[in-house]
Amino acid sequence: MAQDEKFRDSIGTINEEGKRAWVFPKKPSGKFYEYRKWVSYALLLFLIASPFIKINGNQFLMFNVLERRFNIFGFPFWPQDFHLFVISMIIGVIFIALFTVAFGRIFCGWMCPQTIFLEMVFRRIEYWIDGDRGAQIKLERQPWNPEKIRKRVLKWTVFFVISFLIANVFLAYLIGSDRLIQYIIDNPLNHISTLVSLLIFTGIFYFVFAWFREQVCIIACPYGRMQGVLLDNKSVVVAYDHKRGEGENGRKKFRKNEDRSALGNGDCIDCFQCVNVCPTGIDIRNGTQLECINCTACIDECDTIMDKVNLPKGLIRYASEDNIENKDKFKFTTRLKGYSAVLFILIGILVGMLFLRNELEANILRLPGQLYEHKEGNIISNVYTYKLVNKTSRNIEDVSFKLLSHKGTIELVRHEDFTVKAQELAEGTLFIEINNSALNGDKDKLEIGVYSGDKLIETTMARFLAPRSYK
Secondary structure (H helix, E strand, C coil): CCCCHHHHCCCCCCCCCCCCCCCCCCCCCCCCHHHHHHHHHHHHHHHHHHHHEECEEEEEEECCCCCCCCCCCEEEHHHHHHHHHHHHHHHHHHHHHHHHHHHCCCCHCCCCCCHHHHHHHHHHHHHHCCHHHHHHHHHCCCCCHHHHHHHHHHHHHHHHEEEEEEEHHHHHHHHHHHHHHHHHCCHHHHHHHHHHHHHHHHHHHHHHHHCCCCCHHHHHHHHHHHHHHHCCCCCCCEECHHHHHECCCCCCCCCCCCCHHCCCCCCCCCCHHHHHHCCCCCHHHHCCCCCCCCHHHHHCCCCCCCHHCCCCCCEEEEEEEHHHHHHHCCCHHHHHHHHHHHHHHHHHHHHHHHHHHEEEEEEEEEEEEECCCCCCCCCEEEEEEEEEECCCCCCCCEEEEEECCEEEEEEEECCCCCCCCCCCEEEEEEEEEEHHHHHCCCCCEEEEEEEEECCCEEEEEEECCCCCCCC
């Protein structure tokens, strides 16, 4: 048994000497692979188009970390909305956790950008240039001759160009598509820092997809380790039916016209095609493993082999451990209900907060270190700074301030009415003057209304400082 579990002592892409064991997966084909292609191409289109789609003037997806501006599905988020952004991220994590508990690492095999780019873009180009598994192994082993040099230069050049394009799309998410297009139109030498950043990202993507590859899923990505905590015997994963495949006397090579059931052998003919087609180089027959990304390539390959030897398909399939052992069907367990309840509650909270979210964020604070000023006519004056954030894609015009809680006046240092431009910050200084007789103490709490014309669009609170002797 210890020998059977020896494979768990090391990852599948490291050999006995501790060096990188390069994976040359066979080109997959079959029903699930066709489904994955359609899903991948749809997600690729979404990934590439999202920075360039506008909703009400807002970029569909943008993550401008430097300027702390984020757009999610067309909704702009500012630093003041950080709590909404955090809730959105938590919802995403719980959503992935829910699907992991139910269906294993299905996100990795079907929706992860790393898998989609590697398997559906870079590997397909590699198959086109270098050939299938056997041709790639042969090319790797042969000396550097004109054929190898030509194929290597062509592949590396194409990989670099695609990495450069991916880096541009990635940059559009970070700085905005409009700015990226403007930089492309302008002379690149006028934007050296952006150009250097673009080349760095290009180098990172090239390194990941040309060399590091499946190691990202195995070594760098924490999700593979998280699934070990989330999975249980009821989780539906890509699984080998060991009861059917091993039989009483284990697996055996296929021989024509042989009655395998009479000999006590299972349906697995030990052809190793499920291993050859695996993009992370594992043997799915050893059970659920860290390296498995649930890509279904082994399902398609095994079904093809079973069809050729006239045995039932489904030796490798989507199934839970309980389904294989006891033929139990998938059930919506208490654990799944708990995750679902938390997910729906958080989604409800987020939707509610989005509806209650104001178009304009107002902050009015007393100027630090400044005391009140006692003017003629028993008037007390305080000086404040204001910051207005316009979260919409339109200008908010004719902006003014009015006291709602007290009788008094508000005077701006600049002109009385002004415009807060779309998705920009307006700030300045104002004075609030109140007659001492209208004050209730030395630190009254004021309610201030922000108006666009005659329409009240936001309210905010501020403290008003007055002499302690005037209460």
